[in-house]
Amino acid sequence: MDMMRPMPLPEMKEGPATNDASAAVAISVRDLRAGYGAAPVLKGVNLEIREKTVTAIIGPSGCGKSTLIRCLNRMHEAIPGATCDGEILLGGRNALEIDPVLLRREVGMVFQRPNPFPTMTIAQNVAAGLVLNGVRDRAAIAETVEKSLRRAALWDEVKDKLDAPGVGLSGGQQQRLCIARALAVEPRVLLLDEPCSALDPIATGRIEELLIQIKDQLTVVIVTHNMQQAARVSEYTVFMLMGEMVEYGLTRKMFTQPADKRTEDYITGRFG
Amino acid sequence: MNDALYARRKKVNALMFALTAVCAAVASGTLLAILGYIAWQGASSLSWAFLTNMPKPLGEHGGGIANSIVGSAKVVGLAGLMGIPVGVLAGVYLAEYGRGKYAFAVRYAADVMNGVPSIVVGLFAYALIVHPMKKFSALSGSVALAFIMVPIVLRNTEEFLRLVPGTIREAALALGVPRWKVTLFVILPTAGRGILTGALLALARVAGETAPLIFTAFGNRFADNGWLNPIATLPHTIFTYAISPYEDWHNQAWAAALILMLFVLLINVTARVWLRPSSGAPH
Amino acid sequence: MTTAVLDRVRKVPGSRERAGDRLFRLVIAGFAGIILLAAVALAWQLARESAETWRTFGLTFLWTSDWDPVADVFGALPFLYGTAVSSFLALLIAVPLGVGAAVFLTELAPKRLAEVLMFAIELLAAVPSVILGLMGIFLLVPAMRAAGSPYGVGMLTAGLILAFMILPYITTITREVLLTVPRPLKEAMYALGATRWEVVRGVSLPYARPGIVGAVFLSLGRALGETMAVTMVIGNTPQIKASLLEPGYSMAAVIANELAEAASDAHLSALVAIGLTLMAVTIVVNGAARLMLYRLGRAK
Numbered sequence: 001m002d003m004m005r006p007m008p009l010p011e012m013k014e015g016p017a018t019n020d021a022s023a024a025v026a027i028s029v030r031d032l033r034a035g036y037g038a039a040p041v042l043k044g045v046n047l048e049i050r051e052k053t054v055t056a057i058i059g060p061s062g063c064g065k066s067t068l069i070r071c072l073n074r075m076h077e078a079i080p081g082a083t084c085d086g087e088i089l090l091g092g093r094n095a096l097e098i099d100p101v102l103l104r105r106e107v108g109m110v111f112q113r114p115n116p117f118p119t120m121t122i123a124q125n126v127a128a129g130l131v132l133n134g135v136r137d138r139a140a141i142a143e144t145v146e147k148s149l150r151r152a153a154l155w156d157e158v159k160d161k162l163d164a165p166g167v168g169l170s171g172g173q174q175q176r177l178c179i180a181r182a183l184a185v186e187p188r189v190l191l192l193d194e195p196c197s198a199l200d201p202i203a204t205g206r207i208e209e210l211l212i213q214i215k216d217q218l219t220v221v222i223v224t225h226n227m228q229q230a231a232r233v234s235e236y237t238v239f240m241l242m243g244e245m246v247e248y249g250l251t252r253k254m255f256t257q258p259a260d261k262r263t264e265d266y267i268t269g270r271f272g
Numbered sequence: 273m274n275d276a277l278y279a280r281r282k283k284v285n286a287l288m289f290a291l292t293a294v295c296a297a298v299a300s301g302t303l304l305a306i307l308g309y310i311a312w313q314g315a316s317s318l319s320w321a322f323l324t325n326m327p328k329p330l331g332e333h334g335g336g337i338a339n340s341i342v343g344s345a346k347v348v349g350l351a352g353l354m355g356i357p358v359g360v361l362a363g364v365y366l367a368e369y370g371r372g373k374y375a376f377a378v379r380y381a382a383d384v385m386n387g388v389p390s391i392v393v394g395l396f397a398y399a400l401i402v403h404p405m406k407k408f409s410a411l412s413g414s415v416a417l418a419f420i421m422v423p424i425v426l427r428n429t430e431e432f433l434r435l436v437p438g439t440i441r442e443a444a445l446a447l448g449v450p451r452w453k454v455t456l457f458v459i460l461p462t463a464g465r466g467i468l469t470g471a472l473l474a475l476a477r478v479a480g481e482t483a484p485l486i487f488t489a490f491g492n493r494f495a496d497n498g499w500l501n502p503i504a505t506l507p508h509t510i511f512t513y514a515i516s517p518y519e520d521w522h523n524q525a526w527a528a529a530l531i532l533m534l535f536v537l538l539i540n541v542t543a544r545v546w547l548r549p550s551s552g553a554p555h
Numbered sequence: 556m557t558t559a560v561l562d563r564v565r566k567v568p569g570s571r572e573r574a575g576d577r578l579f580r581l582v583i584a585g586f587a588g589i590i591l592l593a594a595v596a597l598a599w600q601l602a603r604e605s606a607e608t609w610r611t612f613g614l615t616f617l618w619t620s621d622w623d624p625v626a627d628v629f630g631a632l633p634f635l636y637g638t639a640v641s642s643f644l645a646l647l648i649a650v651p652l653g654v655g656a657a658v659f660l661t662e663l664a665p666k667r668l669a670e671v672l673m674f675a676i677e678l679l680a681a682v683p684s685v686i687l688g689l690m691g692i693f694l695l696v697p698a699m700r701a702a703g704s705p706y707g708v709g710m711l712t713a714g715l716i717l718a719f720m721i722l723p724y725i726t727t728i729t730r731e732v733l734l735t736v737p738r739p740l741k742e743a744m745y746a747l748g749a750t751r752w753e754v755v756r757g758v759s760l761p762y763a764r765p766g767i768v769g770a771v772f773l774s775l776g777r778a779l780g781e782t783m784a785v786t787m788v789i790g791n792t793p794q795i796k797a798s799l800l801e802p803g804y805s806m807a808a809v810i811a812n813e814l815a816e817a818a819s820d821a822h823l824s825a826l827v828a829i830g831l832t833l834m835a836v837t838i839v840v841n842g843a844a845r846l847m848l849y850r851l852g853r854a855k
Contacts, residue, residue: 073446075442075445075446078441078445101448101573102448104445104446104447104448106448108446108447109442111439111443111446115439115440115442116443117443117444117458117462118462119461119464128444128447128449129447129448132444132447132449132453132454133447133448133449133453182447185447185448281750281753284750284752285750285751285752288752288755288756289752291655292655292656292658292659292663293663294655295652295653295659296655296656296659296660296664298652299652299653299672299676299679299722300671300672300675300676300679301675302679302719303675303676303679303682304675306679306690309690309694310686310690313693357586358589358590361582361583361586361587362583362586362589364583365580365583365586365587366587368583369580375587378587378588378590378591381593381594382590384594384841385590385593385594385597387837387838387840387841388597388837388838389779389780389782389807389833389837390780390782391780391807391811391830391833392597392601392833392834392837393597395814395826395827395830396593396597396601398814399827400596400600408815419593422593423590426590450573450575450576451576451579452575452576452578452579452580453575455579456579476681477681479683480681480683480685480686481683482683482684482685482783483782483783483807483811486811486814486815487814487815490815507685510686510689511685511688511787514685514688514689514692514693514787515692515787522693526689529686529689532683532685532686533682533683533686536681536682536683540681541678544674
């Protein structure tokens, strides 16, 4: 079948990743098609996301960037009528063929709006993934809670009120709590779907810092509508337009010498 | 002439709104009138002894309604134990998987059961339990009340579960938690307050039901002895005493009505206050 | 250490988890099935227990007036009549009162006052019917007698008590519908120089009419099936009299009064037949109410 043919990626020919040609591939997306009912959103996307980097996905709204990221841990399927076809290789397995529950433990996700569990305390929120999956060892849970909160740069702010409700925190803190919650199950990949769109600039800054810090431990993919954010946090950027991947390469190169006219138009603000 | 017409229109306006104010006063004043009258009539016969003593034999003055209070607690309690879990879990089913034909049929059945008069539900419990066993029983009364509770609890549960934002479900699913655990341990507790309040209100509702108990729990002037024998309940005692020819029993009916009313009011007011700060779901 | 814990998490085999989901769905579908089963069993039981009556009397059961348990002759017409008339009276009293109250609470009353009054009205719906019956026996019946009613008990007394029972439903639903009347519609009418009442009559009430009709049907469903309050004040006499001050009987009341003491199977069967008829009528009425309110909801 045509769609199964591995397609060489355009920027690989140019060799943009001269400095890290050795970087391993974490996720390999082949001819990914997805949509809702009969309406296609992704029209055959090919992409190789490198391990332990931050990759940003940008593009005008409706371009399919959220759908793409939601396919990576199959949250896309949680929407009734959603369709998805193609190949997402993750550690040698096709993510579309394994149990989504197991997949999601390895590919965590943080959403647009902070969504801590309203009935749980801060500590319970962080521990939720472990506890709901049957971990009972209290000492190990406490240790994971602290470690995850530290990685999410939230520990110092909440260490004295771990038993306070998670929804009592500020918006920015809630979002970092959600990041800590996702990190607690130790995923290999962390997906963030416009995580700062509901936050103020200071809270956004904190989250950007922590993303840069955690990237040497896991692979980060972030969807953002904010090009400055992409430029600040990511090493690689994907530019999407109308369900297709237009350009993919080193962030610093894409923002200085975009290869495609459409990318140039977008980053210079000429449309959208 | 135009002025005259306008003056007339203004008069009609004022008159009609005065009338609607009277309607509102009647509608809301009725409750106060009822509460006031029951308190006035019932308070004089109310005492600690009335609550803790058994009824006296026919013809003797005095006695209490201890057996009715215990009986109501037992019958309503068992009804809750049967009706609330069924209603909540069926509600979870409708909220989580409620799209197909089966769910439509269940929803329709719940609507029908909700509209069936309570006396007809009593008939059902009679045909189901009393008639085959040839005996009135506490159990049959509980079953009747449980059938009344189930559709109420079910629709309430479904409604509150639907209020839980999809983002909460997404967050839990994205942690790699299986769906049944997400539903049971994340979604259900999030709607917990609303569901619990609905269950409480359903309990208060059936605690005041009389009609389905007349030929199921039946009533009993003696200490209750087990689930398979007739049992006294508060509303049924109020009914029997009220239609009796004895002055003393009339007074006792008022006092018992005061107890029942206070219980029902307490639950209703608590439920409202409790639900107000957040409607069971986060904003 | 944490890694060890997480390794265990990762090792949970996928198939078992999915089986868990399936099992969970089946179990709660089973619980949902209980209500379905109950509804079917209810109809079936009532049909079975009343079969004898339908066999003996056929549909004439519904339009003959002799009710003689001793001779095993049963005709349910007086009960149907009593139920219909008392419920109709209740609507006649409660609908204008309820709609009027709803108009006042929506259009005129300050928000705070409206909330307090609505609270009182909604609590009225929670008052157990046996308590309303008690009020009826000791307050309304003497009052009716003082006002010149020969017996005190009777159709009108039952209608009055029922009116107070359904008043909260009519008020609450009408108010909810009135609150949804679009502002621009009302403002257009005000701009023409209409008075407040003219806006209510010309815009709000017509807009709310389907909702009010739904509320009326819903209340009718309640009134038809109400047992205690009616039993206690209607007089419990199986007769059809033109005067509303005469005692009557209702379907629910005769079941409540006679079932526990029904001596013969024929008597029992006749009472269940009345119950089945009552159920059929309320299902139709409630179905109509739901249809109205559903259409209204969809039009929004």
